[in-house]
Amino acid sequence: MMHSLPLTMPAEWERQSAIWLSWPHNRETWPDNLEAAQREFFDLVQAIATTERVMVMVDFTQGEPAVKTMRSWENVTCVDISTNDAWARDYAPTFALDSRGALVAVDWEYNAWGGKYPPYDLDQQVAKRVAGYLGIAHASPSFCFEGGAIEVNDCGVLLCTRSCALNPNRNPEMDLPQVESIFKQYLGAKICLWLTGNAIEGDDTDGHIDQIARFVNSTTIVVAADGGNQDLQSERLKQNHCDLRQQLEFNGLEHYQVVSLPLPSPFQFCGRTIPASYCNFLITNERVIVPQFGVGEDEQALQILAPLFPNRQIIGLASRNLAVGLGSFHCLSQQQPENKKKL
Secondary structure, three states: OOOOOEEEOOOOOOEEEEEEEOOOOOOOOOOOOOHHHHHHHHHHHHHHHHHEEEEEEEEHHHOOHHHHHHHHHOOEEEEOOOOOOOOHHOOEEEEEEOOOOOOOEEEEEEEEHHHOOOHHHHHHHHHHHHHHHHEEEEEEOOEOHHHHHHHEEEOOEEEEHHHOOOOOOOOOOOOOOHHHHHHHHHHOOEEEEEEEOOOOOOOOOOOOOOHHHEEEEEEEEEEEEEEOOHHOOOHHHHHHHHHHHHHHHHOOOOOOEEEEEEEEOOEEEEOEEEOOHHOOEEEOEEEEEEEEEOOOOHHHHHHHHHOOOOOOOEEEEOOOOOOOOOOOHHHHHEEOOOOOOOE
């Protein structure tokens, strides 16, 4: 189906039709705890489905018992789409709206974060298959990227990191103005705020923004912060915080509020150092689902986020096992905005 540019990506807190997820099945991602990660995934599905439609992509030919289980749940639809891995935020379509308010599936060129985790051929096809399933237009920028690398508000302001968008393992020939041009055409960005990125030790995405900084409303941004440690991670986090302040001032957005959201204390699980962040929360129509890692900062993160979402319920869910795969609830999900086209 044809689409018309420019497009606009709604903010995550705007009205949604559904949340898309992919069933976690890759044992290379969770070598020691796949079943435990799947149980946490079930809890995530149920937490969303309490108030909103959930679309779970799963390979029906594999005979997953999960399909039978989830099909019986209210507000859950299983969709027969095969995947290599579970990180739907990055390879599922980034949904945008055209000038008429019609939904469009933006399909980034996906190479598993710079070719780190082959094979990824099935994941490359997901955006087209979701567009076909929904019967909506499909837009393909000539740009290798992932959905977890962008964050927008409802005023045309976009957050991104240089370490990801300008990484030669994705788009070696592109410079910053070319990247911004794509964001303006396909996401409706008017102002792009650039953070250095690459802040969290162990992160394999080259610095996705959804681990570092997130909009919680039109003019408030939460930014990952460390607890005062003088290590490399702490210095990188401070740099991103400084970047954001400078970029806001440069663009005349001094009235924007920046709130620090501490990272969880460093921890190892299943033999891995986990690059965990409370910024990886998911906003649904009625809830904000916040990862919990079984560390002392869990409750503090909930207390910081609660007043920032006065009209939503804050839900803390265990994500320690899922985080072994180097992501959490936001990485696993992709919101589908309401189609605003007038009939």
